[in-house]
Amino acid sequence: xxxKSDVIQSGALHGNLVELLPKQLYFASFTVPPQKSEAHVRYxxxxxxxxxxxxxxxxxxxxxxxGFRDAALGEPTYLLHLHDVLRSVEKALHLKWxxxxxxxxxxxxxxxxxxxxxxxxxxxxxxxRYPYHSPETYFEYFRATNITTVVRLNVRMYDxxxxxxxxxDHVDLFFIDGSTPSEKIVERFISVVDNAKGAVAxxxxxxxxxxxxxxxCWMMKEFxxxxxxxxxxxxxxxxxSVIGPQQEYxxxxxxxxxxxxx
Numbered sequence: 001x002x003x004k005s006d007v008i009q010s011g012a013l014h015g016n017l018v019e020l021l022p023k024q025l026y027f028a029s030f031t032v033p034p035q036k037s038e039a040h041v042r043y044x045x046x047x048x049x050x051x052x053x054x055x056x057x058x059x060x061x062x063x064x065x066x067g068f069r070d071a072a073l074g075e076p077t078y079l080l081h082l083h084d085v086l087r088s089v090e091k092a093l094h095l096k097w098x099x100x101x102x103x104x105x106x107x108x109x110x111x112x113x114x115x116x117x118x119x120x121x122x123x124x125x126x127x128x129r130y131p132y133h134s135p136e137t138y139f140e141y142f143r144a145t146n147i148t149t150v151v152r153l154n155v156r157m158y159d160x161x162x163x164x165x166x167x168x169d170h171v172d173l174f175f176i177d178g179s180t181p182s183e184k185i186v187e188r189f190i191s192v193v194d195n196a197k198g199a200v201a202x203x204x205x206x207x208x209x210x211x212x213x214x215x216x217c218w219m220m221k222e223f224x225x226x227x228x229x230x231x232x233x234x235x236x237x238x239x240x241s242v243i244g245p246q247q248e249y250x251x252x253x254x255x256x257x258x259x260x261x262x
Contacts, residue, residue: 070247071208071240072178078247080232088232091225097123097233112238117141118207120238122215127193127200129215129238131207135162138201142168148198151189153210169196178209180249181217189214190221212241216250227254 067079092098111119117137119130128147130138135150135158142150149169152160154177163170171192175181181189193200204210216230225233227250234241242250 070243072243077244078251080228080235084228084232085236088225088229088236091223091229092233095223111141119201120207122234122237123219125199127202127215127218129207129211130201130203132157132203132205134158135166139166142201146198147201149192149196149200151192151200151202151214153202153204153214173214175210177205178244178246180246181210181214186214186217186253190218193218206240207238208240209243209246212238213246213250216242217253220250220254227251 065082067081069076069079089098108120110116117130117133119128119138119141121128125146128145132154138147141147147168149171150163151171151173153173153175155174156172160170160172171188173181173185173189173192175185202211202215212231212234216227216234219225219230219233220227227247230250231242231247
């Protein structure tokens, strides 16, 4: 099926674009501003398996897709690819983390704003991630969404009693910004998430690297996803997630730790 030419409104966009529309995956590939007489858009049924969808996309022009890197400075050490993203969306649909029909884009955009908490659900009803802000900023929203436990990964910039006095459980699992967690921290984090009475809110300073890394460890243990699928989904939900050596760490975690959780 070919889209109408007015789907693409801006001729300033160049390259490849993948976007979800109701019941379909929307893909556009072009190197020059689109002309109304040209068909640039292809649709793929989301009920198709990811591999079949990717093979259909791979036949477009240009035929190869460039991998994308993390948000760190310096030379990239790990690249995610379109196939990883498609697989992560397939898993999210299967696990009921995402439903096109019910997803509220306005709510997502509202709460990702700094003035509204800069929060993103990674697994709806189970794990939310956010950056450091004053604890009082979150009390009302956390209570409304059954968040019962807060995990802090950065240095102590507020008194944990503010959360505990407000009725929340609070856990400190500090490790250095940009680094990878120890085995003890990973095991403790998994235990905290598994035993939380409600949903868990996780934060470091920016809510990107350390936060995403530990959440990915739990996702691999709980759902059997691989590292690339976890990183892709984390970056869909909260762009910039998992940086530098944390990427290779998650790949190794997936290879060497999965057997321990079977």
